[in-house]
Amino acid sequence: MSMTVHVTTHCTDLQVLKEALDEMGIRSHQGRQTSRARRAELTADIEGRKVAFVRNKDGCLEMIGDQDWSAMRDTGLHREIQQQYALVSVRHKAESLGYHIASVTRKADGSLSLVARAWS
Numbered sequence: 001m002s003m004t005v006h007v008t009t010h011c012t013d014l015q016v017l018k019e020a021l022d023e024m025g026i027r028s029h030q031g032r033q034t035s036r037a038r039r040a041e042l043t044a045d046i047e048g049r050k051v052a053f054v055r056n057k058d059g060c061l062e063m064i065g066d067q068d069w070s071a072m073r074d075t076g077l078h079r080e081i082q083q084q085y086a087l088v089s090v091r092h093k094a095e096s097l098g099y100h101i102a103s104v105t106r107k108a109d110g111s112l113s114l115v116a117r118a119w120s
Contacts, residue, residue: 006064009053011053011085012060014030014042017081018042019088028045040052046077094116099117
């Protein structure tokens with residue numbers, strides 16, 4: 001019997017999550033697919049395995065994958081997805097306010113530095 005791991009991502013916007021995964025080089029497929037008796041809104045192919053993103057009762061998207069797969073227990077992967085999601089969210093917000101992203105730099109500690117400038 002296969003066991004699953006559920007990881008809450010704190011991601012709420014499906015389109016932003018899909019864009020973030022695409023920018024990370026992770027193929028994803030939007031649409032309602034069944035995952036362990038729950039309806040996945042997005043399915044991603046990570047390291048050759050399917051990971052479902054299912055909305056929980058709080059409105060956040062959870063990653064659901066096999067317990068025996070080390071990537072589902074890798075908090076680095078979870079952080080990377082959430083960081084890319086945050087970057088895409090900030091970029092969309094900045095652009096909606098009339099700014100463009102001049103640069104994004106990854107610091108030695110893994111954090112990102114983003115510079116937004118007003119359109120001239």
